[in-house]
Ligand SMILES: Nc1ncnc2c1ncn2[C@@H]1O[C@H](COP(=O)(O)OP(=O)(O)O)[C@@H](O)[C@H]1O
């Protein structure tokens with residue numbers, strides 16, 4: 107018997123419907139339940155072939171439990187290691203490398219210093235920072251929002267630099283992004299399940315919460331169809347690169363171009379009272395099917411996580427020294443084979459495989475300037491407070 111578990115917090119509708127749906131399908135050897143945790147001991151496997159994680163972003167204890175479970179063979183959805191590493195600024199960088207349009211975005215140092223740091227912790231920041239360069243690139247009005255956040259918390263629209271300084275005052279230790287505003291004609295929120303099932307939902311972020319999904323797409327005719335096809339393609343590209351099994355991607359459409367706005371939602375809202383009956387039905391069914399498929403494929407004691415193409419290709423691009431070691435070993439093997447005079451066409455060594463599509467371009471190197479100022483540019487405002 108393979109067990110599928112769901113780990114959740116305050117949600118009241120999706121988890122129960124999910125468990126019920128899996129069990130109702132009566133698949134031989136598969137059963138679903140709410141995860142039960144009695145104790146967590148290192149290197150001890152859980153009873154679960156699959157765990158759907160809906161809450162570990164808020165409960166570090168659960169995140170650590172899930173990493174241990176994953177190491178011991180549970181297919182944890184979403185991959186807790188990747189989720190721990192990911193954030194929105196990186197997501198935007200990755201989107202650019204895979205050809206998905208995103209608003210022009212820069213990263214801002216936090217208003218307040220992180221705990222246990224002093225001014226000397228920031229000697230690598232230029233003072234003042236290149237604010238003009240950043241503003242010329244992003245332009246106003248703009249959005250300022252946390253680089254790792256969600257639920258619309260600390261999301262600001264900023265009209266000009268002064269407005270930015272004023273609002274930045276409120277952001278404490280949050281690392282913020284400053285982002286081009288996309289004045290949109292259409293807005294969509296899209297579920298992506300198992301890296302293949304996509305549901306594109308018109309969404310009106312300016313409506314009150316319970317009416318946001320009660321929206322209609324404005325683009326119509328062939329242009330509308332083309333737009334939906336493009337969005338479908340972008341949703342798959344992003345999720346396959348990131349390696350999420352369960353995620354939503356938001357797009358703001360300006361002049362027919364969908365810009366990805368928010369695509370780091372590994373525990374996306376799936377409440378019947380916000381997404382509505384039809385979307386809820388779709389997500390329950392798609393998640394149940396994905397979990398069953400993953401339970402059937404799950405190999406006990408093995409790594410059953412999904413890794414995005416970014417990580418897979420990174421793992422295949424070891425540092426030069428490693429490559430050289432591999433090359434030497436490969437040459438030695440090849441020489442052995444050819445000397446046997448029976449060598450068939452040898453399969454290429456992993457290093458020789460065609461480079462996969464998603465290889466991020468190397469970051470442009472910028473000459474580091476020695477810190478001449480004692481004070482780091484802690485605020486975008488004029489001077490640092492002591
Ligand atoms: N660059 C932007 N242009 C226009 N609207 C934006 C932009 N960024 C965010 N928004 C608006 O703010 C809302 C919340 O921002 P989002 O990036 O989705 O953060 P969260 O992860 O908190 O949901 C979006 O749904 C959208 O309505």
Ligand SMILES: [Mg+2]
Pocket residue numbers: 257258356368
């Ligand atoms: Mg959002």
